[in-house]
Amino acid sequence: MPVNPKMAICGVEGMGNMVFASYDTLEPKDLSLLRQVLEQVCEERNITLQHPDAEHYAHNLVNWYLFGVRQPDELKAMLKPLDA
Template sequence: MTFSSFDTLDGTDLSFLRMVLEDVCAERALPLDGPEAADMARALVDWYLFGIRHPQQLKQMLSPLPAFLAS
């Protein structure tokens, strides 16, 4: 899923997103240089550009759907 946006990210935005990514990777015991982290980083940028700016909300957007909702 990619959102089309003409917004740009500055250094503050990138630092914020990096902090969220580091938190999620630490919570899930994932390496920052792994493919899962790269996928999450792309998703974080998409959700951020979509307008989700609160760290906890961004983390929730990275959580998988419960099994009963996915079926």
């Protein structure tokens, strides 16, 4: 079943939060891509998917995806400021 969020919040430390309406749905292929990116990010940072930071990364990945960032490398780049 697709997820249909009404609002998403993207935050980058030092840049505040961006709030935008999204009526996009996340299909299984979208969730699969996001999961693959999350797994890569966690592996690169030597954390498990159960680590609290992984939840934070997942939240931001979904928000950036809904905002229109759809390429895996671009999504990963959007998370770099969160590591600072």
